[in-house]
Amino acid sequence: MVERIKRLISDLQDFYLLAFNGLMGIFRRPFYLKDTIEQMDYAGAGSLLIVLIVSLFIGMALSLQLSAELASLGLKMYTGKIVGIAVIREVGPVTVALVYCGRVGAGMASELGSMVIGHQIDSLRVFGVDPIKKLVTPRILSSLIILPALTTIGDAIALLGGYYVAVFVSNQSGYVYWSSIRDILDFENVFSGSVKPFIFGFIIATVSCYMGLTTKGGAKGLRRSTTNAVVLSIILIIISDFMLTRILLYVLGFTL
Amino acid sequence: MIVFEDVYFSYGTRSVLKGLTFKVKESERVAILGGSGEGKTTILKLIVGLLKPDSGRILIDGEDITLKEEDELMDIRKKFSIVFQDGALFDSLNVKENVAFCLREYTKMSEEEIEQKVRELLRIVGIEEAIYYMPDELSGGMHRRVAIARSLAVTKPKMFLYDEATTGLDPINAENICQLINELSKDGTGHIIVTHKLVDALRVAERFIFLKDGRIVFDGNIVELKESQYPDLVIFKKELQYVI
Ligand SMILES: Nc1ncnc2c1ncn2[C@@H]1O[C@H](COP(=O)(O)OP(=O)(O)OP(=O)(O)O)[C@@H](O)[C@H]1O
Ligand SMILES: [Mg+2]
Numbered sequence: 395m396v397e398r399i400k401r402l403i404s405d406l407q408d409f410y411l412l413a414f415n416g417l418m419g420i421f422r423r424p425f426y427l428k429d430t431i432e433q434m435d436y437a438g439a440g441s442l443l444i445v446l447i448v449s450l451f452i453g454m455a456l457s458l459q460l461s462a463e464l465a466s467l468g469l470k471m472y473t474g475k476i477v478g479i480a481v482i483r484e485v486g487p488v489t490v491a492l493v494y495c496g497r498v499g500a501g502m503a504s505e506l507g508s509m510v511i512g513h514q515i516d517s518l519r520v521f522g523v524d525p526i527k528k529l530v531t532p533r534i535l536s537s538l539i540i541l542p543a544l545t546t547i548g549d550a551i552a553l554l555g556g557y558y559v560a561v562f563v564s565n566q567s568g569y570v571y572w573s574s575i576r577d578i579l580d581f582e583n584v585f586s587g588s589v590k591p592f593i594f595g596f597i598i599a600t601v602s603c604y605m606g607l608t609t610k611g612g613a614k615g616l617r618r619s620t621t622n623a624v625v626l627s628i629i630l631i632i633i634s635d636f637m638l639t640r641i642l643l644y645v646l647g648f649t650l
Numbered sequence: 651m652i653v654f655e656d657v658y659f660s661y662g663t664r665s666v667l668k669g670l671t672f673k674v675k676e677s678e679r680v681a682i683l684g685g686s687g688e689g690k691t692t693i694l695k696l697i698v699g700l701l702k703p704d705s706g707r708i709l710i711d712g713e714d715i716t717l718k719e720e721d722e723l724m725d726i727r728k729k730f731s732i733v734f735q736d737g738a739l740f741d742s743l744n745v746k747e748n749v750a751f752c753l754r755e756y757t758k759m760s761e762e763e764i765e766q767k768v769r770e771l772l773r774i775v776g777i778e779e780a781i782y783y784m785p786d787e788l789s790g791g792m793h794r795r796v797a798i799a800r801s802l803a804v805t806k807p808k809m810f811l812y813d814e815a816t817t818g819l820d821p822i823n824a825e826n827i828c829q830l831i832n833e834l835s836k837d838g839t840g841h842i843i844v845t846h847k848l849v850d851a852l853r854v855a856e857r858f859i860f861l862k863d864g865r866i867v868f869d870g871n872i873v874e875l876k877e878s879q880y881p882d883l884v885i886f887k888k889e890l891q892y893v894i
Contacts, residue, residue: 505742508741509740512736512738512741513734513735513736513738514738514739514740514741516695516700516734516738517734517738517740519700519720519727520698520700520727520730520732521727521751521752521755522724522727522728522755522756523755524720524721
């Protein structure tokens with residue numbers, strides 16, 4: 395038992411070191427620009443389509459649910475406002491992060507894991523290349539850039555999906571929908587929505603890289619680290635989303 | 651000069667090396683023999699500082715590498731050229747980029763110079779035609795050759811380390827690799843080759859170290875090897891008896 399606690403603490407320490415050094419690598423030479431761009435391409439261009447599809451349908455479903463409920467209360471004109479707030483502050487960042495985690499995070503963990511198993515990480519170290527800087531920093535940096543970008547696009551598409559349902563299915567006024575969206579695009583909402591993807595991106599990249607780099611023992615080990623990367627990222631995203639929401643509401647002066 | 655002084659090493663709770671002591675001079679041609687899982691690869695990793703011993707000292711040219719941090723180990727690692735068991739090529743890069751890896755990392759060569767240097771290195775190992783292949787398109791033998799070419803890319807090493815360079819290869823490829831290893835050590839550069847094939851060890855080494863249960867149970871030249879009656883070593887030697 396004591397052994398396990400000790401192991402947990404030393405694992406946590408390793409994780410913090412990786413996260414810290416990976417992040418600091420952004421400011422320290424050497425810079426691996428090419429690797430970063432390659433990662434951005436993989437993470438960004440590769441995830442765009444799935445983010446579009448997922449966001450579109452989530453926006454539509456949300457709008458559908460709310461229109462139905464609000465219509466029975468005679469408050470249909472609030473659909474845009476509620477959909478907008480939900481998407482921008484909460485649903486958008488979280489769904490896009492989950493999609494990103496399933497696609498990119500899993501990819502990072504399995505790629506780095508197979509590099510560990512194939513002694514490629516050892517090769518890097520023998521050649522005097524710091525694996526953290528060469529592999530982890532580009533992945534963190536690209537996630538810090540790409541996830542917020544994807545979230546913005548996802549938000550827009552979700553709102554568009556919401557608009558489609560509100561106007562063409564629930565027969566609401568398009569003008570009311572958009573003007574209520576415009577109203578909620580104030581500093582508070584946009585700020586709370588745009589802080590999250592940075593944090594989520596950092597979590598996904600560091601957790602996935604850590605799991606990949608600590609892979610042990612063949613194909614089974616690879617499976618374990620990939621699964622762990624996704625599961626742990628998802629849990630951390632959901633928990634940190636709640637905490638962030640709490641903090642942001644407090645900082646931005648909302649009363650509950 | 652590589653010196654191991656009473657080195658103990660374990661992976662977690664599984665102890666692998668139990669008190670290893672030996673010295674290898676730079677110009678020596680050594681084979682480390684032993685069954686699978688006896689810790690041969692582990693020894694090579696300890697030499698280049700990829701792993702740290704639990705206790706004991708490892709001196710490279712008089713410097714204790716067990717006390718060094720990762721960034722201080724760089725100068726030590728430059729003294730060696732190591733080829734890992736499975737080649738350890740970067741599988742996302744083609745052969746050219748694999749061999750060029752260190753050139754790109756450490757030199758400011760132009761694209762043409764790199765191409766030229768890569769071709770030159772691939773010619774040494776005899777597979778220039780594979781320059782644009784991806785690692786997964788290479789056969790086992792080609793894989794090893796590319797790995798050797800890559801390890802030659804930077805500076806002239808003081809010593810070569812090969813992990814199972816010939817294992818799993820057909821006799822012709824194994825012979826070629828052995829020739830290549832001897833060729834590279836012609837000018838007096840030594841090497842340590844780790845293997846469980848005595849046949850190949852005899853081709854490239856003049857000193858033999860036999861590992862069993864985490865300890866060295868035999869260390870000597872060919873004459874002593876012939877005479878040794880150590881049970882496991884006798885089994886290894888049996889392999890050689892079957893002459894047509
Ligand atoms: N990363 C690791 N984690 C835990 N145990 C390991 C690890 N790497 C190796 N081992 C164990 O350490 C022992 C020695 O491994 P090593 O790779 O040095 O053997 P080897 O002599 O090179 O074997 P082979 O001839 O099969 O390559 C083995 O029993 C192996 O199971
Ligand atoms: Mg081995």
